[in-house]
Amino acid sequence: MASNDHLCRINYLYQLSAWHTLALARHDGEQALARAHSRTLDLVAKRTRSKLLPQLKRTLCKRCRRLLVPRRTAECRLDTADTLVVRCRCGSAKRFAVGNDRDYRTFYEKPGNLR
Numbered sequence: 001m002a003s004n005d006h007l008c009r010i011n012y013l014y015q016l017s018a019w020h021t022l023a024l025a026r027h028d029g030e031q032a033l034a035r036a037h038s039r040t041l042d043l044v045a046k047r048t049r050s051k052l053l054p055q056l057k058r059t060l061c062k063r064c065r066r067l068l069v070p071r072r073t074a075e076c077r078l079d080t081a082d083t084l085v086v087r088c089r090c091g092s093a094k095r096f097a098v099g100n101d102r103d104y105r106t107f108y109e110k111p112g113n114l115r
């Protein structure tokens, strides 16, 4: 399978997970399908050694594979040290340093590095 096929599959699984999180799941228990799609997405990315974009990785919980949607599946707050804390319902938290360097870009976000 070509690399482009893997990326298409990852994209499709992400959209499925987002659809189940946003449109269908009204209760926490109903998000199992969305989490299953996110878990499959992660497995496909690891098995095929495909790099996930940082914008995509930031929206997935590492512990429970839940799609992090503010006020629905995650709570966001600004820490005192200019750190954005996104806390998933499972209790896991992602921290982003937003106050130090507002122009900071990851390697793949810089122009010319995206393949």
Ligand SMILES: [Zn+2]
Residues within 6 Å of the ligand: 061, 062, 063, 064, 065, 066, 088, 089, 090, 091, 092
């Ligand atoms: Zn979680």
